[in-house]
Amino acid sequence: MEKILLITDSASDINKDFIKKNNIKLLPFKITFKDMEYEDGIDINSKMLYEMLPNEIPKTSLPSIDRLSDILEKGIKEGYTHAIIVTISNQFSGTYNSVRLFCDNFQGLKIHVFDSLSLTMAEGAIITESVELIKAGKSFEQIVNVLPKIRDNTEVFFTIDTLEYLKKGGRIGKVAGTVGEILNLKPIITIDKKGAFQAIFKVRGVKQSISKLTSIAKSKLEMSKCKVWILSGDAKEKALTLYESIRHLPNLIECKIEGEICPALGINTGKGLVGFVVETID
Incomplete structure (x- = not known):
């Protein structure tokens, strides 16, 4: 029986309660400010960020591949058989290419990496709809096939x-x-x-x-x-x-x-x- 793990990056802006309730795994971007590194949404919030901006523009870097590896390995132990990973648009970040390259060589789960070609809740909507499709009993293949339509809509x-x-x-x-x-x-x-x-x-x-x-x-x-x-x-x-x-x-x-x-x-x-x-x- 299929058990599908959903993963997205922090640019999806999905409500934290929804993430927790539906066991969605998050890949936070890294933010560097004055030689200090923060994980997006974990040890830095928007209010802190806006206070930084007038002084110096922080820099962002890709989510940790080590974190992704840990999530996938833990998913296998929890009985997941498949994973769908939705990322921010490749026009704004190298996340999609980085994640896809890693997953191409990952063993133990069947993984589909999907470029949202967007950000914020336009990216998040693809995950929220995937949650509903899983609850409705749709298969991994059925969900993967409908992702482009959700994105286009x-x-x-x-x-x-x-x-x-x-x-x-x-x-x-x-x-x-x-x-x-x-x-x-x-x-x-x-x-x-x-x-x-x-x-x-x-x-x-x-x-x-x-x-x-x-x-x-x-x-x-x-x-x-x-x-x-x-x-x-x-x-x-x-x-x-x-x-x-x-x-x-x-x-x-x-x-x-x-x-x-x-x-x-x-x-x-x-x-x-x-x-x-x-x-x-x-």
């Missing part, structure tokens, strides 16, 4: 207070950053099909950016039933405003404020991110 949209950190991290052009800050333009950013950031709108100020995000959510819900997760980078008031503007829309299966941006992602976005992940349900 899931999108992320967000805005940030400043382009400074995306610019410093090489995630956005310097000219775009300078012009945006001068004009107080807030970009609405998504992830394209290749798994990279793409600015799709520019609006002036916080109020208009939340209005535009609401409009995008409404357009998605007009076409299909959806699940929505509200994202926040230490921006609770803005997240609540966005939540209130979305939660009564028709075709909404569920809407949760449940995507607190992890430190490893916060390094590139800075404090103040607000947005949402939407999953279309066929």
Whole structure:
């Protein structure tokens, strides 16, 4: 009988209670600041990270392969026969390639490594749906075959207070950053099909950016039933405003404020991110 182990990295931003309840294993990114190394979400949280940013930009490195090896070895002892590992987009990190290379040579479990081509709860949604599929009795092969569809049905949209950190991290052009800050333009950013950031709108100020995000959510819900997760980078008031503007829309299966941006992602976005992940349900 199959027993499937689910593993993801800390960029998935999945609720810790959900992780614990469903025995999901987490691979934390490593964050280095002033010669000190932290594990994302374990000995550094978002509040600590945002306090660091004005002084020096911390550096991130890949999750530990030794930790992954330990998780898999322990999984074998616990009776797991298969593992599904979902990672952050290969456009933002070498995690997918590193994990895949290791798993290609790992013996004892049948492993599928899947590139989410995204991040935060767009990555996390693939894991949460996998949990439901396991509970429904779906086989490893059936789940693996449906992962691309879940990925294609899931999108992320967000805005940030400043382009400074995306610019410093090489995630956005310097000219775009300078012009945006001068004009107080807030970009609405998504992830394209290749798994990279793409600015799709520019609006002036916080109020208009939340209005535009609401409009995008409404357009998605007009076409299909959806699940929505509200994202926040230490921006609770803005997240609540966005939540209130979305939660009564028709075709909404569920809407949760449940995507607190992890430190490893916060390094590139800075404090103040607000947005949402939407999953279309066929």
